[in-house]
Amino acid sequence: MKFKAISIISAMVLTVGVLAGCGAKTPATPTTAPSGTSAPTETAWPTKTVEVLVTASAGGDTDFNARTFAKYFEKITGQTMIITNMGGGGGSVATSQVKNSAKDGNTILFTHTGPMIVNEVAGLVDYGYDAFDVAAIPAVDKGVILVASKKSGLTDAADLVAKAKATPGKIIFGTELGGYSHLQGLMLMDQAGIDMKVVDVGSAAEKVTNLLGGRIDVAAISYGTIQDYLKTGDMVALGQFSAERNEYLGDIKTLTEQGLDFAMEKPYIIAFPKGTDAKIIEKMSSIAKQISENPEYAKDLETGFKQPVTVYQTADAIQLLKETREDFFKFQALLKK
Numbered sequence: 001m002k003f004k005a006i007s008i009i010s011a012m013v014l015t016v017g018v019l020a021g022c023g024a025k026t027p028a029t030p031t032t033a034p035s036g037t038s039a040p041t042e043t044a045w046p047t048k049t050v051e052v053l054v055t056a057s058a059g060g061d062t063d064f065n066a067r068t069f070a071k072y073f074e075k076i077t078g079q080t081m082i083i084t085n086m087g088g089g090g091g092s093v094a095t096s097q098v099k100n101s102a103k104d105g106n107t108i109l110f111t112h113t114g115p116m117i118v119n120e121v122a123g124l125v126d127y128g129y130d131a132f133d134v135a136a137i138p139a140v141d142k143g144v145i146l147v148a149s150k151k152s153g154l155t156d157a158a159d160l161v162a163k164a165k166a167t168p169g170k171i172i173f174g175t176e177l178g179g180y181s182h183l184q185g186l187m188l189m190d191q192a193g194i195d196m197k198v199v200d201v202g203s204a205a206e207k208v209t210n211l212l213g214g215r216i217d218v219a220a221i222s223y224g225t226i227q228d229y230l231k232t233g234d235m236v237a238l239g240q241f242s243a244e245r246n247e248y249l250g251d252i253k254t255l256t257e258q259g260l261d262f263a264m265e266k267p268y269i270i271a272f273p274k275g276t277d278a279k280i281i282e283k284m285s286s287i288a289k290q291i292s293e294n295p296e297y298a299k300d301l302e303t304g305f306k307q308p309v310t311v312y313q314t315a316d317a318i319q320l321l322k323e324t325r326e327d328f329f330k331f332q333a334l335l336k337k
Contacts, residue, residue, distance in 0.1 A: 042279075043277070043279035043280060043283055045105045045277075045279070045280045045283060046077055046079040046105065046106070047079070048079065048106060049079060049080045049081075049082055049106070050073075050079060050080070050081050050082070050105070050106050050107075050108060051081075051082045051084060051106065051107050051108070052066055052070060052081050052082065052083050052084065052108045052109075052110050053084050053086050053094040053097060053098050053107065053108070053109055053110070054066045054083055054084065054085050054086065054087075054094065054110045054111070055086065055087060055090075055091030055094040055095060055109070055110070055111040055112070055114075055115040056085065056087045056091065056203045056204065057085055057087040057202070057203045057204070057205045057206070058085045058205065059204065059205045059225070060203055060204025060205055060222070060225055061141055061143075061204055061221075061222035061224060061225055061266075061305055062110070062111065062112055062203075062204070062268065063083070063085060064224065064304055064305055065110070065138070065139045065141075065268045065305075065307075066083055066110040066268075067083055068297070068300050068301065068304065069081075069110070069138050069139070069270075069288075069291060070083060071300075072291040072294060072296075072297050073287060073291065076287055076290055076291070077287070081108075083110075087202065087203045089124070090114065090115060090118075090119055090124060090176055090177065090178040090179045091111055091114060091115025091119065091179070092115060092119055092124060092125050094109060094111065094115070095109060095111065095115050095116070095119075095125070095127075095132075096125075098132070098271070098272075098273060099127065099131055099132065099273060099274070100273070101273050102273070103272070103273045103274075103275045103276045103277070104276075105272060105276055105277065105280040107272075107273065108270060108271070108272060108284075109132065109269070109270070109271045109272070110268065110269070110270055111268070111269050111271070112141075112180060112266050112267060112268050112269060113180055113266060113267055113269070113321070113324055113328075114176070114178075114179040114180030114181070114182075114183075114266075115179070116128060116129040116132075116269055116271070116321070117129060117321065117324055117325045117328055118178060118179060118180055118182065118183050118328060118335070119178050119179075120325075121183075121325070121328045121329055121331070121332050121335055122178045122182075122332075122335040122336060123335075123336060124178045128325060129269070129271070129318075129321045129325070131274060132271035132272060132273065132274055133271060133272045133273070133274055133275070133276045133281050134269060134270070134271045134314065134317050134318050134321065135270045135271060135272060135281045135284035135285050135288070135314060135317075136269075136270050136284060136285045136288035136289075136311065136312060136313055136314060136317050137267045137268060137269055137270075137310075137311065137312035137316075137317040137320060137321075138268060138270055138288045138291065138292070138311055139267075139268045139301070139307065139309075139310060139311070140265055140266065140267045140268070140307075140310040141222055141265060141266040141267075141268070141305070141307060142242045142246045142265050142307060142308055142310075143222050143223035143224060143240075143242075143246050143248065143249060143305055143306045143307050144184070144220055144221065144222055144223070144240070144241040144242070144264070144265065144266055145220070145221065145222075145223050145237050145238070145239065145240050145241065145249070145252060146160075146188070146218060146219075146220055146237075146238040146239050146240075146241065146255065147211065147218065147219055147220075147221055147226055147230075147235050147236065147237055147238060148160070148211075148217060148218045148235065148236045148238055149211040149212070149214050149216065149217055149218075149234075149235060149236075150214075150233060150234050150235060150236065151214035151217075152171070152214075152217035152218065152236075154171075154217065154218065154236060154238060155236060155238075156238055156239065156253070156258065157238045157239040157253075157255055157258040157259075157260055158258055158259070159238075160194075160218065160238055161192050161194055161260075164189075164192070164194035164195065164196055165193070165194055168194070168195040169195050169196070169197050170197065171196045171197065171217045171218065172196065172197045172199050172215075172216045172217045172218070173185045173189075173196040173197065173198050173199070173216070173217070173218050173219065174199050174201040174207050174210050174211065174215075174216030174217075174218070174219040175198060175199070175200065175201065175207075175219065175220070176200060176201070176202055176203050176206075177198075177200040178335070179203075180220075180264075180266055181207075181219065181220040181221070182198070182335065183264075183328065183331065183334075183335060184220040184241065184264050185198060185220060186198075186331065186334040186335060187262060187264070187331060187334070188220075188255075188260065188262075190331075190334060191260055191261065191262050192260055196217075196218070199216060201215075201216060201219075204221055204222065204225050205225075207219040207221050207225075208221070208225060208226060208229070211226070211229075211234075211235055212229070212234060212235075218238065220241065222266075222305055223237075223246075223248075223249055223252075223305065223306050224304055224305025224306055224307065225305075227306070237249075237252045239252065239253055239254060239255040239257075239258055239260070240252050240253065240254045240255065240263075241254075241255060241263055241264045241265065242254060242263055242265055243256065243263040243265070245257075246306065246307075246308070247308075248302055248306035248307070248308070249306055267312070267317075267320065267321075267324075269317070269321070270284060270288065272284075281314060282314070285313040285314045286313075288311055288313065289311055289313055291311075292309050292310075292311035297309070
């Protein structure tokens with residue numbers, strides 16, 4: 001089975017793929033997606049501290065992107081962003097709270113397509129991204145890799161496939177049930193024709209703990225979260241999920257290069273409660289673009305998580321999420337197994 005690229009039709013969009021086949025072309029250099037919005041009408045927002053609910057525990061890729069964004073948001077606006085980590089329920093605790101928060105722009109959701117789309121597809125919640133006012137996709141993780149614990153003895157994707165076929169259900173894939181990595185694992189098994197034991201261990205920080213302890217064999221996780229463990233040999237990179245190699249990840253091959261013809265990248269999302277003033281949404285979209293143009297921000301992403309700069313403003317972000325949702329629903333049966 002080939003998983004084709006999701007893309008926004010625009011000559012300016014160079015880093016779009018969320019779900020891509022081997023024929024997709026993704027540039028190795030950082031880029032910025034088109035704005036899709038007009039200049040925001042003047043608004044005084046923000047006039048006070050803004051709380052950002054993050055659908056993940058501290059220390060992982062989502063948390064990193066939220067905190068890095070907050071750092072530059074504060075420089076532009078002069079207002080503080082307080083990060084509150086709420087990783088429970090596959091992110092549904094945070095999404096539910098923001099969904100029901102005041103529409104004053106002072107409570108924001110920072111998440112990714114797991115809580116915003118996969119949870120809906122899996123039937124864990126009865127709402128999706130359109131239950132919110134999406135302001136922007138401020139970043140896309142192009143550094144998600146399939147990683148194995150040292151104790152597993154696995155060396156690369158081909159080794160994983162061979163051993164999984166020889167011992168069906170024995171290799172343990174650690175994930176957050178209903179989350180983005182859950183779908184990645186299910187699609188990997190479907191495409192490779194293998195069976196692994198799927199175990200719910202939680203978000204990125206919990207995956208790291210379980211990999212180090214040898215309680216799980218493999219996981220899908222952002223490179224930046226485990227780069228130090230790759231250097232020490234405590235973990236082994238089996239392959240990149242990106243359509244083409246992320247230049248910051250060195251010689252780690254993509255899964256596509258290793259004969260597994262699919263790829264997935266992870267967009268992060270900034271959203272407000274439905275019905276928030278459109279001027280606030282427009283201003284946040286503009287701020288996201290300003291942040292993406294800051295060389296210091298680009299350096300922080302590279303240093304922290306080996307992540308190139310990518311941003312989608314409101315209209316393009318919503319279009320990307322729409323297409324992603326349509327593709328993910330094709331795999332609803334897998335998520336509900």
